[in-house]
Amino acid sequence: MSANNDSIQKTLLVAVLLCLVCSVIVAGAAVGLRPQQNENKANDKRAAVLQAAGLYDASKSVASQFEDKITTRIVNVKENRFATDAELAELKTAGLIDQYGVFNQQKSAKMPEFSQSLPGDEDIASIKRLEDFAAVYIVGGENSIDKIILPVHGYGLWSTLYGFLALEGDMDTIVGLGFYSHAETPGLGGEVDNPKWKAQWVGKEVFDKEGDIAIHVVKGGAEPGNPYQVDGLSGATLTSRGVDNLVRFWVGSKGFGGLLDNLKGQGA
Secondary structure (H helix, E strand, C coil): CHHHHHHHHHHHHHHHHHHHHHHHHHHHHHHHHHHHHHHHHHHHHHHHHHHHCCCCCCCCCHHHHHHHHCEEEEEECCCCEECCHHHHHHHHHCCCECCCCCECHHHHHCCHHHEEECCCCCCCCCCCEEECEEEEEEEEECCEEEEEEEEEEEECCCCEEEEEEEEECCCCEEEEEEEEECCCCCCCHHHHHCHHHHHCCCCCECECCCCCECCEEECCCCCCCCCCEEECCCCCHHHHHHHHHHHHHHCCCCCCHHHHHHHCCCEC
């Protein structure tokens, strides 16, 4: 009986030690790989910015392309202007800008001191809270903007779609629209990733001659030659409506509409 007890104790001891060793290895790997994982996430977003702007080259490093072609600026969404040095310092202190200068817009939306609740009648994109600050991306100089890439998000059928809307320097003509994160149905709402559908956005105009928002995703098909219409996704009415709503929200007065107005005339 004693021999059996010794054998059981040894087996349990070996099992516990094995679990401890495995835990240390897994934890160490997680910590060691975290910088690379963070860099991969950052590169996914950088690639999405470049793709929306029509600047992505698959044969080159994403990081180097982004550094060479894109300038990142934090904007005060409420006041329609670029953030001040004092505001940037406040965002860094709050942990919203990391050591690499990357602004965490999703995190800021969850912090009442850096976001605001949206009433239902104003929240056409179903985002619930609007961030006070956002990172926008500029091609060209600050006083001669070739393109501006805006972060956009809103709810579709099953998920929040996160992406970028790129505009020419006239702050009106669409260069591209793409999403880097969503969970819409493959083959239906997931067709927001279809290059043929995304190509329809290129060259469309956001505002009509009176300056009102005119861009629309149209169920049943856009009118040929209409500069403001994009075909809705077949079999994905709610996702199409969600994309329509989120684009119109972010180019509107609650989103970046005021900033675009202020930047008009600075296009190259």
